[in-house]
Amino acid sequence: ATPTSIMAGSGRAAEQGVLFKTAESLETTKHIDTIVLDKTGTITNGQPVVTDFVAAAGMDAERVKQLAASAERESEHPVAQAIADFGDALLPVSHFKAVPGHGIQATVDGQAVLVGNRRLLEGITVDEQAAEQLESDGKTAMFIAIDGNYAGLVAVADTIKGSAKAAVEEMKRMGLRVVMLTGDQQRTADAIARQVGIDEVVAGVLPAEKAGHVRALQEQGRKVAMAGDGLNDAPALATADIGMAMGTGTAIAMEAADITLMQGDLMRVADAVRMSRLTVRNIK
Numbered sequence: 469a470t471p472t473s474i475m476a477g478s479g480r481a482a483e484q485g486v487l488f489k490t491a492e493s494l495e496t497t498k499h500i501d502t503i504v505l506d507k508t509g510t511i512t513n514g515q516p517v518v519t520d521f522v523a524a525a526g527m528d529a530e531r532v533k534q535l536a537a538s539a540e541r542e543s544e545h546p547v548a549q550a551i552a553d554f555g556d557a558l559l560p561v562s563h564f565k566a567v568p569g570h571g572i573q574a575t576v577d578g579q580a581v582l583v584g585n586r587r588l589l590e591g592i593t594v595d596e597q598a599a600e601q602l603e604s605d606g607k608t609a610m611f612i613a614i615d616g617n618y619a620g621l622v623a624v625a626d627t628i629k630g631s632a633k634a635a636v637e638e639m640k641r642m643g644l645r646v647v648m649l650t651g652d653q654q655r656t657a658d659a660i661a662r663q664v665g666i667d668e669v670v671a672g673v674l675p676a677e678k679a680g681h682v683r684a685l686q687e688q689g690r691k692v693a694m695a696g697d698g699l700n701d702a703p704a705l706a707t708a709d710i711g712m713a714m715g716t717g718t719a720i721a722m723e724a725a726d727i728t729l730m731q732g733d734l735m736r737v738a739d740a741v742r743m744s745r746l747t748v749r750n751i752k
C-alpha cells in the first residue's frame with residue numbers, strides 16, 4: 469500500500485462520512501469478516517421513550533411513578549432520561565447509586581427505591597407475564613421496588629434507525645457475519661434483531677463483559693469490527709480489530725475507536741469495509 473493511495477482512499481472515505489483514524493486502520497478494515505453491533509444508540513436511535521407503566525396491585529400508582537422518576541433524574545443512562553421525563557421527578561433523592569448493567573438504587577423521599585432489570589431485583593417477585601409481553605414487542609421492561617416490595621414496571625421503546633435493515637442486508641451481502649451484542653434482555657434484543665434481519669444475538673451482557681465477547685470471536689479466528697456508541701462500548705471497541713464509533717455517541721467511544729462514522733448511520737459500517745477493500749486492492 470503506497471502512502472499516496474492510502475491518503476486518497478481515506479480522503480474519499482471522509483467525504484462519505486467515514487473517518488479513519490490512521491492509514492493502518494484503513495488497511496486492517498479490509499480483512500474484517502465479522503461485524504459486532506451494539507443495540508442501543510447503534511442499531512436504534514438511542515432515545516427511548518416510556519410506552520407503558522403498570523403499578524403493582526394495591527400500590528399508589530402516582531406515588532410509584534414519582535419515586536421512580538425522581539430516582540432516575542440522577543442517572544446518566546439513556547433509559548433514565550425517559551423515565552425521569554414521564555413522571556413528576558420532584559421528590560428529594562439521597563444515596564443514589566448506579567449499578568452498571570442492572571439499574572439504579574436510591575433513597576427517595578425517605579423510601580428505598582430500585583429501578584432496573586430482573587438481576588437488580590433478585591429475590592423480589594415481579595410481574596413476569598406483563599414484562600414478557602412487552603419484551604416480545606421489542607420494548608425494555610424495567611421493574612420498580614419500594615422498600616423491598618415489588619411496586620410496578622415501566623417499559624421504554626426506542627426507534628430503529630431508518631437505514632438499519634438495509635445496512636444489515638448489505639453487510640450480509642458482502643459476506644460479513646453480523647452479531648448483536650447488548651446489555652438488554654434476550655427477548656427484547658431478539659425482537660429488535662428480527663426487525664433488522666440479524667440472526668445472531670448475544671444479550672444480557674454486562675458492560676464489563678462486552679470486550680470478552682469480542683475476544684472470544686477473535687479466538688475463533690474471526691477478524692472483528694465492533695460498532696458502538698456508549699461509554700460501555702469503549703473497551704470492546706479497543707479490543708476489536710477495528711472499532712467503529714457512532715459520531716452521535718460519546719467522546720470516549722470515539723477515542724477508543726479506529727473509525728468514526730458521521731451521523732451514526734449504520735450504512736457507513738458496510739461502506740467502511742467496502743472502501744477499504746477497494747482502496748487496498750487498487751494498490752496491490
Ligand code: ADP
Binds near residue numbers: 507570571608609700
Ligand atoms: P444497554 O445500554 O445495551 O441496554 P446496559 O448494560 O447499559 O446495556 O443496561 C442493561 C440493562 O440494565 C438495561 O437494558 C436496563 O434494563 C437496565 N438499566 C441500566 N441502567 C438503568 C437505569 N438507569 N434505570 C433502569 N434500568 C437500567
Ligand code: MG
Binds near residue numbers: 508
Ligand atoms: Mg449503545
